[in-house]
Amino acid sequence: MEKKLRRTIGSEKMFFGVCGGVAKYLGVDATLIRMLWAIFTIFGIGTPIIIYIVMVFIMPKESQVQ
Numbered sequence: 001m002e003k004k005l006r007r008t009i010g011s012e013k014m015f016f017g018v019c020g021g022v023a024k025y026l027g028v029d030a031t032l033i034r035m036l037w038a039i040f041t042i043f044g045i046g047t048p049i050i051i052y053i054v055m056v057f058i059m060p061k062e063s064q065v066q
Helices: 018-026 030-044 047-058
Strands: none
Touching (some): 018 030, 030 047
């Protein structure tokens, strides 16, 4: 089975499902990814926010992937 990076839907997503999708792809807990993303946002001074917004538009949702 091929792993694909995609946004999560349903109860696993908080805003747009990007962190949940990354967590599924890496095989880790989504809370860990969300915490790391928050830390990177604090110390990255806005750059992770731009990356997150770009990922929202680039990553397909789970239901859209065949």
